[in-house]
Amino acid sequence: MHMEVINEVFPSDPEQMAQMAEKGPDGPIFMVNLLKFKEKAEYVDGRETDLTGREAYQLYGAGVAGLLPEYGGRIFLMADVTFLSLGQVEELWDEVAIAAYPDRNSLLRMSSSQEWQDLAIHRAAGLAGQLNIESVVPSFVWGLPWLERFKQEFSG
Numbered sequence: 001m002h003m004e005v006i007n008e009v010f011p012s013d014p015e016q017m018a019q020m021a022e023k024g025p026d027g028p029i030f031m032v033n034l035l036k037f038k039e040k041a042e043y044v045d046g047r048e049t050d051l052t053g054r055e056a057y058q059l060y061g062a063g064v065a066g067l068l069p070e071y072g073g074r075i076f077l078m079a080d081v082t083f084l085s086l087g088q089v090e091e092l093w094d095e096v097a098i099a100a101y102p103d104r105n106s107l108l109r110m111s112s113s114q115e116w117q118d119l120a121i122h123r124a125a126g127l128a129g130q131l132n133i134e135s136v137v138p139s140f141v142w143g144l145p146w147l148e149r150f151k152q153e154f155s156g
Helices: 014-020 053-071 104-112 114-126 145-155
Strands: 029-037 074-080 095-101 127-136
Touching: 029 053, 029 104, 053 074, 053 095, 053 104, 053 114, 053 127, 095 104, 104 114, 114 127
Parallel strands: none
Antiparallel strands: 029 095, 029 127, 074 095
16 A cells, blocks of 8 residues: 655645535544644745754644634643654654644634634644644543543643
């Protein structure tokens, strides 16, 4: 089986963008972000910078961590990718980040806000590309004690 992977910084498929505006699954949703950073940050406004791509993205990430709660969301996990133990890809991603949102609309509202747009300058400067994968926890898994605690904390 061959699977083509195309990292993007901004969505380019109009159908994908239209689907993001649909209701989506019952939440919470977990957005799995596979991130690939530029060696050196490159800002669209041409500003001079000594930041690496990762450092520019960290400016974005720190701002979004503060913005998420306004939309009912939170950072669930951030971790460096250290090894590919199964499968093959031409190049590994640099980081995995998982953000939790009450539903797809909360993510859409946040990423449409002026605050997010202002932060996204650093995101675009730092990212070579990424994959965003929406996921939900199957109902039969919610019985796990750590997930039940998360669900109670998340919804209340």
